[in-house]
């Protein structure tokens with residue numbers, strides 16, 4: 001997976017590659033899908049949601065420029081795989097999921113792997129997680145119509161936020177950088193994510 005899907009493309013960050021090599025992706029998918037866990041595609045994880053393609057996970061992670069001492073907020077825990085990758089690369093991960101059954105399963109795997117620097121909660125993540133803010137980096141793994149303002153507010157300065165923004169079919173990955181009180185948004189790549197549902201996302 002790392003050689004064929006990441007190194008052969010544009011994933012060069014050593015810490016991203018190391019985390020992607022270490023985290024057992026097959027544990028984050030259903031037994032019936034184990035054989036396809038390392039394939040170059042997303043997979044269903046139940047409740048109509050998906051675990052992102054390995055390359056997209058690596059691409060978004062690399063864009064955060066993590067050094068190891070950061071506090072990172074993830075919106076959309078899903079299978080827990082992206083949070084697990086982040087947890088190997090920063091100090092603490094806070095992750096929010098709105099579907100109870102997915103969060104319960106992700107927590108079970110975090111415990112099994114002893115990834116104890118991940119804290120999670122069931123909530124509408126478009127509101128962020130004010131209690132532990134500001135965050136050095138924020139990653140949203142579901143697509144919304146705009147960048148939720150609470151997330152911009154809860155981002156540290158300097159800080160980096162990555163999110164798919166668009167309609168409910170296609171989105172563009174946007175990187176928002178906060179620096180010296182200013183905010184700059186860059187369009188990265190075209191992507192397809194499941195809906196970000198919530199107060200600052202799509203209606204149910």
Ligand code: SAH
Pocket residue numbers: 049050051052075076077078079080081082083096097098099102123124125126141142194195196197198199201
């Ligand atoms: N990062 C996940 C990707 C899961 S797909 C992984 O590695 O597997 C996106 C997830 O976002 C879904 O589980 C969906 O339920 C969740 N989601 C959508 N809107 C949300 C919201 N407002 N708050 C929290 N989670 C949300």
